[in-house]
Amino acid sequence: MRTQTIFDDGVRRWVVFGRDPSRAQQVIDTNQYLVLHEGKGMLLDPGGVEIFPPYVAALTAEVALSDVESIFASHQDPDVISSLSLWRAVRPEVLCYASWCWTGFIAHFGGGHAPIPIPDEGGPLPLGSSRDLRSIPAHYCHSSGNLHVWDPRAKILFSGDMGAALVPNGAPLFVEDFAEHIKYMEGFHKRWMPSNRAKNAWVKRVRALNPELIAPQHGSIFRGADVGRFLDWMEGLQVGSAVP
Amino acid sequence: MHAEPHADAAPARASTTRLYEVASRVREEVLDIHRSFAPLRTVLGEVGLLALNASVACARLGQAGRTFATVARDLHSTSLDLSSRIDDVEGAFHEAARLVVVWTLAEGQAESFRAAVAAIQARNGRPANMKGLPLWTAEAGARWRSRAVDTRVTEPERLLARLLLAEREKMLGAMFELTYLIGGLERHVDRIRWAAVRQTRYLRVLASIERAHLNDQAGAVDAVVAAMESLDQRISALEEAARDRVLGLTLHTRAFERAQSADS
Numbered sequence: 001m002r003t004q005t006i007f008d009d010g011v012r013r014w015v016v017f018g019r020d021p022s023r024a025q026q027v028i029d030t031n032q033y034l035v036l037h038e039g040k041g042m043l044l045d046p047g048g049v050e051i052f053p054p055y056v057a058a059l060t061a062e063v064a065l066s067d068v069e070s071i072f073a074s075h076q077d078p079d080v081i082s083s084l085s086l087w088r089a090v091r092p093e094v095l096c097y098a099s100w101c102w103t104g105f106i107a108h109f110g111g112g113h114a115p116i117p118i119p120d121e122g123g124p125l126p127l128g129s130s131r132d133l134r135s136i137p138a139h140y141c142h143s144s145g146n147l148h149v150w151d152p153r154a155k156i157l158f159s160g161d162m163g164a165a166l167v168p169n170g171a172p173l174f175v176e177d178f179a180e181h182i183k184y185m186e187g188f189h190k191r192w193m194p195s196n197r198a199k200n201a202w203v204k205r206v207r208a209l210n211p212e213l214i215a216p217q218h219g220s221i222f223r224g225a226d227v228g229r230f231l232d233w234m235e236g237l238q239v240g241s242a243v244p
Numbered sequence: 245m246h247a248e249p250h251a252d253a254a255p256a257r258a259s260t261t262r263l264y265e266v267a268s269r270v271r272e273e274v275l276d277i278h279r280s281f282a283p284l285r286t287v288l289g290e291v292g293l294l295a296l297n298a299s300v301a302c303a304r305l306g307q308a309g310r311t312f313a314t315v316a317r318d319l320h321s322t323s324l325d326l327s328s329r330i331d332d333v334e335g336a337f338h339e340a341a342r343l344v345v346v347w348t349l350a351e352g353q354a355e356s357f358r359a360a361v362a363a364i365q366a367r368n369g370r371p372a373n374m375k376g377l378p379l380w381t382a383e384a385g386a387r388w389r390s391r392a393v394d395t396r397v398t399e400p401e402r403l404l405a406r407l408l409l410a411e412r413e414k415m416l417g418a419m420f421e422l423t424y425l426i427g428g429l430e431r432h433v434d435r436i437r438w439a440a441v442r443q444t445r446y447l448r449v450l451a452s453i454e455r456a457h458l459n460d461q462a463g464a465v466d467a468v469v470a471a472m473e474s475l476d477q478r479i480s481a482l483e484e485a486a487r488d489r490v491l492g493l494t495l496h497t498r499a500f501e502r503a504q505s506a507d508s
Binding site: 049052053054056057058060061064065083085086089090110 | 349352353356357359360362363364366367398399400403404407
C-alpha cells in the first residue's frame with residue numbers, strides 16, 4: 001500500500017494510504033488518512049475488512065498502534081468502516097466517532113460498542129492536546145448522516161465521497177489534469193449524490209472554509225487551483241441521476 | 245514512501261488446513277441437518293390433528309366409545325410430548341447456529357490478523373512466516389510456547405499474533421461446544437424415537453383392539469387407525485434418516501477432534 005505524507009508542520013501531520021497493488025480487484029480502491037498531532041493519531045475512514053492487513057502494515061510504519069486514539073467514520077458504508085471490529089481488537093481503547101444517524105448501524109460491524117454519536121451540526125474532534133479538528137456537516141453527500149473533517153491548521157478538508165473518483169490503477173495521488181479527471185468522478189457524483197440542494201449547501205460551506213487540499217476517500221486529492229475548479233464543477237453538476 | 249509488500253503469504257500448516265477443512269464440513273453439516281428435522285415438525289402437527297379426530301370419533305360413538313377415549317387422550321399426550329422434544333431439538337439447532345456464527349466470525353478475524361502479520365513481514369523485507377512469532381495463551385499465564393523467537397519480530401506483529409491466537413481459541417471453543425451439542429442430538433433423536441415411534445405404535449395396537457370391541461359401530465375409528473399406521477411409517481422413516489444424519493455428523497466431529505489433536 002502506498003503511503004505519502006501530504007502535510008507536516010512538525011506538530012500536525014497528515015498521511016494518506018492507498019493505491020494498494022495487492023487489493024482484490026472486486027474491492028473498490030479507497031484512500032485511508034491518518035492525522036497525527038504530536039504523535040497521537042486519528043484514522044479517517046479506515047476502510048473495510050479486505051484492506052485491513054495491508055493498511056495495518058503500512059500504518060504501523062508511521063505510528064505505534066498504542067498512539068492511535070480515535071477513528072472517524074464519515075458515514076456507514078462498508079468500505080468506510082467495516083474493519084471497525086478489527087481495529088477495536090488491536091486497539092481496544094480506540095474511540096470511534098460517527099454521525100448519530102449511524103451509530104446503531106455501525107455497531108453491526110462488531111467491536112463491542114457503538115461509536116460516539118456526532119450531532120448533525122458536527123463538532124470538535126479531540127486529538128492529543130489539540131481541539132481544532134472539527135467534523136462538519138455533509139448530510140446527503142451522499143449518506144443521510146454524513147460528516148467531513150476540517151483541519152484549520154493544515155487547511156485540509158477530508159471530504160469522504162465528495163470529490164471521489166473511480167480512477168484506474170496507478171493514477172496519481174494528486175489531481176494533475178482536472179479536465180481529464182472529470183471523467184473518473186462525473187458518473188459517481190451524478191449517481192451517488194442524491195440532492196442538488198444538499199450538494200450546493202456543501203459547496204457553499206466548503207468555499208467559506210477556503211481549504212488548500214480537498215482529500216476524498218476515493219481517487220485523487222485536489223490541491224491549489226484544482227480545489228476551486230472542483231467546487232465550481234460540483235456546483236454546476238446535476239445529481240440524483242437515478243430519478244428521471 | 246515505502247516499499248510495496250510482497251504478495252506471497254505464509255502457507256498454512258497442513259494440519260491447520262486439515263483442521264479448518266474438517267471444521268468447515270461440520271458447520272455445513274450442522275446447518276444442513278437442521279432441514280432433515282423439519283419434516284418431524286410437520287408430522288407433529290398431524291399427530292395433534294389425529295388426537296383431535298380421535299376425540300371427535302369418541303364423541304360420535306357416545307357410551308360405546310368411552311374406552312377409545314383413553315386412546316384419544318394418550319394420543320394428545322403423545323402430541324404434547326413430541327412437541328416438547330422437537331422444541332429441544334430446535335433449541336439445540338439455534339445454539340449450534342450461534343456457535344457456527346462465532347466460529348465463522350473468529351475465522352474471519354483470525355485470517356485478517358494472519359494476513360496483517362504477513363503484510364508487516366513483507367513490508368520489512370522478511371518472508372511471511374508465523375513460526376518465529378512469540379505466541380502465548382492467556383490461559384497459560386503468558387507462558388512462552390516452545391518456539392524459536394525471531395528477534396526481528398516487531399511489536400505490532402506480536403500484538404497481531406496474540407490476537408490471532410485468541411481468535412483461534414474462540415474457534416476451537418466454539419467447535420468443542422458444537423461437538424458437545426451434536427452428542428446431545430443423538431440423545432434427542434432417541435427420545436423422539438421413544439415418544440413418536442413406540443408410543444404411536446402402542447396406541448395403534450390399542451386402537452385396533454378397541455376397534456374390534458366396537459365391531460360395526462366403529463367406522464369412524466377406522467380412519468384414525470389407518471392414519472396412525474401411516475404416521476407410524478413416516479415417523480420411523482424420518483427418525484431413521486435423522487439418526488443417519490446425526491451419525492454422519494458425529495463422525496465429522498470425531499474427525500475434527502483428531503485433526504485438532506494433530507494440530508495442537
